[in-house]
Amino acid sequence: MIRTAVPVSNRRSRKTAARRREILRGAAAAFREHGIQGAGMREIAEAADLSPANLYYYFASRDEILFFCQDDALDRMLAAVREARSRHDSHAERLRAVIEVQVLCMLQDLEGGAAHLEVDLLPKSLRARIVAKRDRYEREIRAIVRAGVRARELVDCDVALVTRAILGAVNWTARWYAPQGPKPPAAIARAFSDYLVRGLIR
Amino acid sequence: MIRTAVPVSNRRSRKTAARRREILRGAAAAFREHGIQGAGMREIAEAADLSPANLYYYFASRDEILFFCQDDALDRMLAAVREARSRHDSHAERLRAVIEVQVLCMLQDLEGGAAHLEVDLLPKSLRARIVAKRDRYEREIRAIVRAGVRARELVDCDVALVTRAILGAVNWTARWYAPQGPKPPAAIARAFSDYLVRGLIR
Numbered sequence: 001m002i003r004t005a006v007p008v009s010n011r012r013s014r015k016t017a018a019r020r021r022e023i024l025r026g027a028a029a030a031f032r033e034h035g036i037q038g039a040g041m042r043e044i045a046e047a048a049d050l051s052p053a054n055l056y057y058y059f060a061s062r063d064e065i066l067f068f069c070q071d072d073a074l075d076r077m078l079a080a081v082r083e084a085r086s087r088h089d090s091h092a093e094r095l096r097a098v099i100e101v102q103v104l105c106m107l108q109d110l111e112g113g114a115a116h117l118e119v120d121l122l123p124k125s126l127r128a129r130i131v132a133k134r135d136r137y138e139r140e141i142r143a144i145v146r147a148g149v150r151a152r153e154l155v156d157c158d159v160a161l162v163t164r165a166i167l168g169a170v171n172w173t174a175r176w177y178a179p180q181g182p183k184p185p186a187a188i189a190r191a192f193s194d195y196l197v198r199g200l201i202r
Numbered sequence: 203m204i205r206t207a208v209p210v211s212n213r214r215s216r217k218t219a220a221r222r223r224e225i226l227r228g229a230a231a232a233f234r235e236h237g238i239q240g241a242g243m244r245e246i247a248e249a250a251d252l253s254p255a256n257l258y259y260y261f262a263s264r265d266e267i268l269f270f271c272q273d274d275a276l277d278r279m280l281a282a283v284r285e286a287r288s289r290h291d292s293h294a295e296r297l298r299a300v301i302e303v304q305v306l307c308m309l310q311d312l313e314g315g316a317a318h319l320e321v322d323l324l325p326k327s328l329r330a331r332i333v334a335k336r337d338r339y340e341r342e343i344r345a346i347v348r349a350g351v352r353a354r355e356l357v358d359c360d361v362a363l364v365t366r367a368i369l370g371a372v373n374w375t376a377r378w379y380a381p382q383g384p385k386p387p388a389a390i391a392r393a394f395s396d397y398l399v400r401g402l403i404r
Contacts (some may be wrong), residue, residue, distance in 0.1 A: 168374025199401030
């Protein structure tokens, strides 16, 4: 069984979720060293500085870690969409805020590891849930761009293709980002949102 | 031994290169069906409608196919940079032309297969050659953007990060493109170059 929806009202569950995110950062090191497919629970426990028994308390399998990693990031990205809608009236501002959160989701948890994106490594049933959530996120971004075009705040464009260009630019950061590189995630988030929104402003 | 640099002055070699590209398109089907790691020479020969012996005449191994795929695309992308420099004075036009060729390279040969990008699947010695060529391409794009910024034709921006956003958006097309989808590669190339260059024009 995969443990996913942690009720946020529950303080203990929130602590568990926070602990699971910490483990994820440890797992990132194992993924980088051994490859996502090569890192087993033993390597992940070692990299996260946990006993295997302790790791199994939080995650039943490597698949569960991979699922949590992708699912949790998507949840935060979808939350960012809701927040952007309530906080900003301008579609450009909404888009800018959402792009920044997505860059941070890509680069912070796994320090740019590609585990976020390796949906094909998940077992089929879990994969379907991630793909559905990812599609929902893409629809949300498309809706922001489309609304901005309709309101004549953003330039007329192929909304679906522009959305994919944005998502591609952001997703690809996970492929090149290096924690020891010259730019921290926040600077990358800012540069990306500036550039990617600028191409749409009238 | 990996056969790479085909002297273009030689008509027979040109024919060989063309034949090898045809085989690549066949290999794309095998890669899609069996995965890049799962497709062996037998599956590739079958998908390319060749006898294994005939396939071995053109490629000594699956690694050689993967190398040719990436190397050939990079050669054409670098040729596009040279052509853009000689044909256009405007940096924006140069960038637009280069982005369009890169999208076409991504989407045409392998119909969007990710084989272009899976540099990590290559044996180490071949990988180093591709990484060097890919870095050269990235430097060329960066140089176009930087020259445009210096000439005050393009907006002041973080040249390295904008270059990576562009390359990411384009590379990611290989992940979502479907040959049976609604947009042909040329339309995607145009939409991408419009959007990605627009974000830089003053």
